[in-house]
Amino acid sequence: MAVTSAPKKRVRMKKLERDDFMWGVIFASPWILGFLLLTGWPIVSSIYYSFTQYSVLSAPQWIGLGNFREMFTADDVFRRALGNSAYFAVFFVPLSIVSSIAIALLLNQKIRGQTIYRTIYFLPVLVPDVALSILWLWMLNPQVGLVNTIIWELFHVQGPGWVADPNWSKPAVILMSLWTIGRSIVIYLASLQDVPQDLYDAGAVDGTNWWQRIRHVTLPMISSVIFFNLITTMIGALQMFTVPYIMSQGDGRPAQSLMFYAMALYRNAFVYFKMGYACAMAWILFIIVMAATLLTLRSSNRWVYYAGG
């Protein structure tokens, strides 16, 4: 009996497997289509466009590396934009990571009002970008803004011109962005709450102090989360668009100090209709993002600790 039923069983299994495959593809089909039409095809055509001159009105014209050559030799705006975005990322990413970890560590003690604090720090994340930018334009108004008033009340010095001053406009955007680190705080706090308590107890017995416990127990235990957050924050910073766009009325003023990379790209595409050039810029951005990610990834095996593997 057993001998005769074995092949039947195998046939049944085969049929189940085929069914699973069929349904797997059917259920995944929205995304498969989406990937092909909304990501795959655009990527391929974007590569092609980046080697062309293309104004939408006439057909794309092949110019080889012309766009890239122009970018690196003749385009001041490109250089400014690259510098501005790098400036923002270099200052904002470490500042946001250090301060959100510090706040999460403070919150992670069995402290009264923990959820209230968490809610308060998270609220700014909810403010839509346009409202956020307009609110901070007002807060940072050089004459009657709240920030400069507080600076005057506290130190009796005239605060900087912020968004009106090319030297202070990027610090202004950084300051404003630090107001919205709540998402990272929430993520770090949750990961801190996952660190097993007995690790701390073991540490306490050994007579370690507070800083040693953070340095050798806490931070290694959440390092994979820090790593993930570092990468997403970095990518977000390099692609910053809406806030500087609105704060600078779309053209990077004052003196192009707020011309961020994604803004310059947008302007090339939709103000000057240099579609090919914009695509070329997008690929340079992609390379920069990839390089930054890979560098982080390569350094990660030195500082990221994965529990159980």
Added chain:
Amino acid sequence: MELTANSSAEARADYILKQERRGKIKRLLRTVFSHLLLLPLAFLFILPFYWMISTSLKSDRQVFAWPLVWFPNPLVWQNYPDSIAFFPFWLYLRNTVFIAGTSVVGAVLSNSLVAYSLGCIRWKGRDILFLIAVATMMIPYQVVMVPLFITFSNLGWVGTWLPLIVPSFFGGAFFIFLLRQFFRTIPNDLIDAGKIDGAAHPRIFAQIVLPLARPALFTVGLFQFLNSWGDFTGPLIYLSDSKMYTISLGLQYFRLQHDTMWQKLMAASVMLTLPIIILFFFTQRTFIQGITMTGLKG
């Protein structure tokens, strides 16, 4: 001999007691110290909100008054109807809600289907597909921005809401990731039991998985709503007729035309922000869970 042993035990007990007391004091000090840092910080985080609301209730004179007016008096509620009249707020609200609402339907439908395939069906290719999906998160939007615009323009969709809505019906890597994470916590036995009963995947999906996944689906809907509500780049690129604008885009043009009417700009900003804050307070747990789920399991 017995005596010394006894006294040393006593001494040890005494020592432990002292240590404990010292630990308690230490802990108390640390709590006080933490509040001393957290409280002023919380105040700083609240301050811009307060400033937004208080400015929105000031008269023109109080906005620019020196020294600063902390408590507007009288409260000029008229700023709200004024700013509603200044830019067609109700029209833009309707537009935004329609775009966000249909996108939510699209995102919940498509992403739950895809996540079921990648999380609950065992088939060859699903791991590769998932990997590709995660990899697409690395691609900056700017890379596909221009070709997508050209495609939509060839379809005659530029100037309509379609480019803002239709893509949500094709799923997105972030949501697939989030939902798959959740689907995988559903015990396999439940799915296998369904199979043994002879149910095909559509029935298992609809009758077993979806009801269990309601909180996760809600999270996806919520996040999609927020994305659409606050989106600026999409409407900026695709909308040209001012009757089609969303609130975000409308507010930006309002600001460009009247950039010194701060009380009215702040009133409009409050109206753009408040619905989200209210939504947050009703859904706080789901919200925080969704964020930690996608932030932690990377």
